[in-house]
Amino acid sequence: MLNKIYDWVDERLDITPLWRDIADHEVPEHVNPAHHFSAFVYCFGGLTFFVVVIQILSGMFLTMYYVPDIIHAHESVYYLQNEVTHGMIVRGMHHWGASLVIVMMFLHTLRVFFTGSYKKPRELNWVVGVLLFFVILGLGFTGYLLPWDMKAYYATVVGLEIAEAAPFVGEFARILLAGGDVIGAQTLARFFAIHVFFLPGALLGLLGAHFFMIRKQGISGPL
Amino acid sequence: MSEKKHRVSRRQFLTYTLTGVGGFMAAGMLAPMVRMALDPALEVGEEGDFVSVGLSEDEVSEEPQRVDFTREIEDGWYESEQNQSAWVVRIDGEILALSPICTHLGCTVDWGTNDDHPEEFFCPCHFGRFERDGTNVAGTPPTRPLDEYEVDVRDGMIYLGDINQRG
Ligand code: HEM
Numbered sequence: 602m603l604n605k606i607y608d609w610v611d612e613r614l615d616i617t618p619l620w621r622d623i624a625d626h627e628v629p630e631h632v633n634p635a636h637h638f639s640a641f642v643y644c645f646g647g648l649t650f651f652v653v654v655i656q657i658l659s660g661m662f663l664t665m666y667y668v669p670d671i672i673h674a675h676e677s678v679y680y681l682q683n684e685v686t687h688g689m690i691v692r693g694m695h696h697w698g699a700s701l702v703i704v705m706m707f708l709h710t711l712r713v714f715f716t717g718s719y720k721k722p723r724e725l726n727w728v729v730g731v732l733l734f735f736v737i738l739g740l741g742f743t744g745y746l747l748p749w750d751m752k753a754y755y756a757t758v759v760g761l762e763i764a765e766a767a768p769f770v771g772e773f774a775r776i777l778l779a780g781g782d783v784i785g786a787q788t789l790a791r792f793f794a795i796h797v798f799f800l801p802g803a804l805l806g807l808l809g810a811h812f813f814m815i816r817k818q819g820i821s822g823p824l
Numbered sequence: 825m826s827e828k829k830h831r832v833s834r835r836q837f838l839t840y841t842l843t844g845v846g847g848f849m850a851a852g853m854l855a856p857m858v859r860m861a862l863d864p865a866l867e868v869g870e871e872g873d874f875v876s877v878g879l880s881e882d883e884v885s886e887e888p889q890r891v892d893f894t895r896e897i898e899d900g901w902y903e904s905e906q907n908q909s910a911w912v913v914r915i916d917g918e919i920l921a922l923s924p925i926c927t928h929l930g931c932t933v934d935w936g937t938n939d940d941h942p943e944e945f946f947c948p949c950h951f952g953r954f955e956r957d958g959t960n961v962a963g964t965p966p967t968r969p970l971d972e973y974e975v976d977v978r979d980g981m982i983y984l985g986d987i988n989q990r991g
């Protein structure tokens with residue numbers, strides 16, 4: 602059945618070369634854990650992506666209940682966690698996934714570093730990776746405010762103090778991020794927008810560039 | 825099994841197992857999310873409270889009277905008061921409280937506002953009409969009678985509860 606549908610579409614649009622080009626390629630022996638178990642370190646990049654996918658999916662579903670408003674934000678999180686069936690699981694996925702994505706990204710970075718994979722011709726991909734690192738830190742920082750409880754509020758107070766400590770542009774950066782002098786209604790609205798639209802958009806763009814370069818240059822050789 | 829052995833190639837075996845394991849993981853991931861999204865549709869409605877409408881039993885007559893009252897509604901994490909109205913009328917000695925929401929497409933009906941049919945409920949949107957007891961007049965757009973509030977009389981006062989469909 603599925604085969605028939607596939608053939609029908611393929612006959613008309615010739616889609617086989619498209620996915621073959623992306624998916625069908627040799628996995629070199631030195632990155633295959635079936636050959637050398639220690640090669641599992643090459644999985645960290647894919648695992649980071651896997652957790653990012655979980656974050657995006659669970660985040661989309663959280664947004665069905667969450668409202669970015671200082672009066673109702675906490676109530677809506679409380680409601681989705683305690684009243685909605687499986688809401689606790691979905692919030693838990695997003696909550697723990699947020700930390701896991703950073704752990705995975707860090708391990709992936711260590712692998713790239715110790716295999717020297719950042720060297721010519723892959724310098725640009727290291728740069729994109731560093732940008733990804735900041736985007737994901739930004740997602741963690743902006744997401745942390747959203748439940749609008751004491752921990753969220755004071756974490757953001759400190760985070761904005763850190764931004765303010767930057768020379769020359771510090772105060773400007775703090776006011777821009779907070780959306781004013783007060784950490785309140787405007788801060789929450791803006792952090793929400795950054796968390797669910799701006800940074801995920803940047804994340805997807807950068808991931809696209811990251812994967813394009815990997816496909817183009819191939820995986821780096823054995824040590 | 826037939827005589828011919830069904831040989832599974834290494835590639836096929838990997839395709840099957842990886843698709844199976846991958847599908848299982850994807851399902852495990854998506855199931856809680858989908859259940860969460862479906863929650864409002866799967867939740868069983870709770871019984872609403874009865875609220876007093878400030879009308880005593882003796883005041884109810886065969887002439888429908890409009891009562892306005894507020895009811896607490898729970899909307900997820902948000903609780904608020906909603907204004908509601910009912911037409912209270914006595915039919916054969918029994919007290920009926922009709923919802924003013926037209927059963928055609930939800931406009932609001934009024935009593936006796938159509939000069940040609942002064943003794944009927946009238947909906948201005950598509951000229952729907954209902955009799956004194958809420959029965960829809962054949963040949964007008966509504967296809968069922970006006971919905972009915974649950975009525976309770978406590979200490980001689982009228983209390984209204986949930987709205988139910990009739991017929
Ligand atoms: C790598 C990607 C992401 C990371 C690291 C991340 C991180 C976080 C963190 C740390 C929180 C606070 C959770 C808590 O304290 O329980 C949060 C909350 C939230 N995130 Fe994300 N997030 C990511 C992607 C997304 C995306 C793509 C969306 C939506 C499209 C989203 C929507 C939300 C919402 C609605 C909340 C508030 C609900 C809650 O606090 O449980 N997130 N996020």
Ligand code: FES
Nearest residue numbers: 926928929947952
């Ligand atoms: S909505 Fe009342 S007649 Fe159409």
